[in-house]
Amino acid sequence: MNSFKGAGGRPGSGEDPKSSSVLNPPDRRPYFWMRPSLWVILILVALVPVAVAWLQYLMFGLPNVPTTPNNLPEVAGTPHGFPVWLRVTHYVNFLFIILLARSGLSILADHPRLYWNVHCRPGSDWIRLTPKVIDPKTACTVNGYWSARDDSRYISPWLALPGFRHTVGLGRHWHFLSALFWVANGLLFVALLLGTGQWRRLVPTSWSILSDAWAVQVHYMTFHLPVEPNGFYRYNALQQLAYFGVVFILAPLQILTGLAMSPAIDNHFKWYGRLFGNRQAARSIHFLGLLGFLGFIMAHVTMVLLTGLARNMNHIVVGTDDLSPRGLILGVFGVGVVVAACALANWVTWRQPRLLQATARVLVQGLTGRFLDPLKPRDQYTREDISPYFWPNGKIPTSAEWTRLAANAFRDYRLLVHGAVVNPVELSLDEIKALGKREQITLHHCIQGWSGIAEWGGVSIARIVELVRPYPEVTRVVFHSFGEGLHSGAYYDTQTLQDALHPQSILAYEMNYEPLGQVYGAPLRLRVENQLGYKMVKWIRSIEFVVSAKPVGLGFGGKNEDDEYYDLVPNI
Numbered sequence: 179m180n181s182f183k184g185a186g187g188r189p190g191s192g193e194d195p196k197s198s199s200v201l202n203p204p205d206r207r208p209y210f211w212m213r214p215s216l217w218v219i220l221i222l223v224a225l226v227p228v229a230v231a232w233l234q235y236l237m238f239g240l241p242n243v244p245t246t247p248n249n250l251p252e253v254a255g256t257p258h259g260f261p262v263w264l265r266v267t268h269y270v271n272f273l274f275i276i277l278l279a280r281s282g283l284s285i286l287a288d289h290p291r292l293y294w295n296v297h298c299r300p301g302s303d304w305i306r307l308t309p310k311v312i313d314p315k316t317a318c319t320v321n322g323y324w325s326a327r328d329d330s331r332y333i334s335p336w337l338a339l340p341g342f343r344h345t346v347g348l349g350r351h352w353h354f355l356s357a358l359f360w361v362a363n364g365l366l367f368v369a370l371l372l373g374t375g376q377w378r379r380l381v382p383t384s385w386s387i388l389s390d391a392w393a394v395q396v397h398y399m400t401f402h403l404p405v406e407p408n409g410f411y412r413y414n415a416l417q418q419l420a421y422f423g424v425v426f427i428l429a430p431l432q433i434l435t436g437l438a439m440s441p442a443i444d445n446h447f448k449w450y451g452r453l454f455g456n457r458q459a460a461r462s463i464h465f466l467g468l469l470g471f472l473g474f475i476m477a478h479v480t481m482v483l484l485t486g487l488a489r490n491m492n493h494i495v496v497g498t499d500d501l502s503p504r505g506l507i508l509g510v511f512g513v514g515v516v517v518a519a520c521a522l523a524n525w526v527t528w529r530q531p532r533l534l535q536a537t538a539r540v541l542v543q544g545l546t547g548r549f550l551d552p553l554k555p556r557d558q559y560t561r562e563d564i565s566p567y568f569w570p571n572g573k574i575p576t577s578a579e580w581t582r583l584a585a586n587a588f589r590d591y592r593l594l595v596h597g598a599v600v601n602p603v604e605l606s607l608d609e610i611k612a613l614g615k616r617e618q619i620t621l622h623h624c625i626q627g628w629s630g631i632a633e634w635g636g637v638s639i640a641r642i643v644e645l646v647r648p649y650p651e652v653t654r655v656v657f658h659s660f661g662e663g664l665h666s667g668a669y670y671d672t673q674t675l676q677d678a679l680h681p682q683s684i685l686a687y688e689m690n691y692e693p694l695g696q697v698y699g700a701p702l703r704l705r706v707e708n709q710l711g712y713k714m715v716k717w718i719r720s721i722e723f724v725v726s727a728k729p730v731g732l733g734f735g736g737k738n739e740d741d742e743y744y745d746l747v748p749n750i
């Protein structure tokens with residue numbers, strides 16, 4: 179049984195993820211919706227080449243397949259066949275592609291919609307993996323509203339890493355860690371490819387490759403195998419084109435779109451975020467890239483099977499060109515190791531989630547934090563940019579206290595600001611408003627993948643800090659919520675004093691020029707624009723200045739960091 183136990187002691191949820199009731203009963207129905215116009219395009223893209231190939235075949239017969247130039251032996255000293263570095267990087271690549279695809283699916287399932295716009299309005303999605311059709315209007319009624327977390331889907335752990343429902347925190351750790359190793363391995367591969375002359379095998383040097391590849395394609399589509407060159411020394415034209423495309427187009431595209439999805443990169447290098455239009459478009463293209471990889475892998479493996487399995491396996495596994503079963507046996511063993519690695523990854527995820535969280539902190543955030551200034555101000559948007567819909571998240575408070583306050587339009591609300599401060603205060607909403615107002619229109623990024631632009635009005639936290647005067651040893655500010663977390667216990671999160679003092683860090687009581695709605699965090703919510711959404715506590719009950727976050731909650735800096743192993747430093 180998966181116990182979802184963390185090394186931190188208390189299990190993340192105390193619940194078996196398989197039977198977790200945290201996110202209402204997991205909906206396991208597979209579901210897929212795509213815009214009808216896209217179906218038409220997809221069918222045309224798939225069918226037209228097949229039809230043309232058959233026409234050509236029936237009218238003119240099979241085209242001649244010219245042999246691709248064998249560039250390798252002409253260069254003195256260039257190794258023949260597949261040298262050991264090539265075979266090793268090919269295998270390492272296989273392992274990390276699988277981990278990337280599997281963890282990517284867990285991330286996708288947490289917000290199973292894809293868009294071309296940053297507003298993420300339900301209905302503007304072009305692909306949906308959830309049967310839920312959300313009316314953007316009713317989604318936002320006070321009770322029983324549909325939150326972004328409700329929208330996450332169950333995905334089988336056989337398929338995804340770690341699978342189950344709403345495991346985006348852990349899925350991201352795997353995805354980013356795997357990406358680091360995958361990219362490092364890829365760079366090594368390309369460097370050696372260029373350095374040893376092996377690139378000649380992969381890189382087409384004449385445009386005739388296109389017509390030659392088509393000739394091969396006509397063979398395949400009409401169920402013929404052309405006479406194959408010995409793949410150990412040279413590829414046929416289609417093969418060369420496909421491998422070149424995967425190595426030099428698809429893989430870089432995945433890296434570039436992956437980076438373009440990062441709110442931090444978007445914030446620091448605006449031009450870069452625009453390369454693909456916007457972050458959601460990058461996410462959509464990244465998904466198409468995944469499909470590209472899966473399609474390639476299927477075709478690649480099929481061809482390996484069809485064109486002399488034993489010999490092909492000897493080429494790529496042991497680097498010999500014979501018919502012995504050695505490569506095949508070792509290859510099957512190698513695939514077994516990857517399958518075992520996948521199982522181990524799922525197991526580690528539930529046994530040692532804290533280890534994963536800590537490793538990601540050191541490797542992923544350690545690396546990104548080195549290059550990006552976390553205090554850089556976020557971009558401001560204009561009134562016209564405001565999203566027509568803004569996904570709500572979190573559980574609206576149900577406590578008698580908050581309900582009573584809400585019933586009276588929060589006239590009796592008092593914000594308690596206390597902790598290691600010289601002058602603790604209790605402030606009514608009117609007193610807070612009298613401290614001065616700051617307005618900002620910003621882009622919100624949820625860890626689940628959606629985004630949205632809204633106007634926020636409220637008081638700078640710097641004003642509050644001025645008022646209460648924290649002691650010099652204070653490093654963190656805790657924001658306690660009236661609302662519950664997803665798992666039992668009150669929601670809270672912490673900010674560093676530095677982030678809290680950022681000019682764009684405010685306690686908002688206004689959203690889109692109207693009093694902050696109940697769903698969006700009334701009476702007060704946090705806006706810390708250089709952080710991901712989950713750091714912005716809604717329905718704030720009190721603020722506490724502390725020396726360290728360790729004694730608060732489980733000590734990881736916030737409810738989601740405690741329970742869902744979210745990033746510890748989600749600077750963006």
Ligand SMILES: Nc1nc2c(c(=O)[nH]1)N[C@H]1C(S)=C(S)[C@@H](COP(=O)(O)O)O[C@H]1N2
Pocket residue numbers: 568569570571572573623624625659660661662663664669670697698711712713714715716717
């Ligand atoms: N109290 C509380 N605050 C919370 C949450 C929550 O679950 N409880 N969810 C967070 C997350 S994950 C996000 S993305 C934002 C969403 O804010 P919104 O509802 O205005 O979109 O609120 C954050 N604040």
Ligand SMILES: [Mo]
Pocket residue numbers: 571623624625626711712
């Ligand atoms: Mo979020």
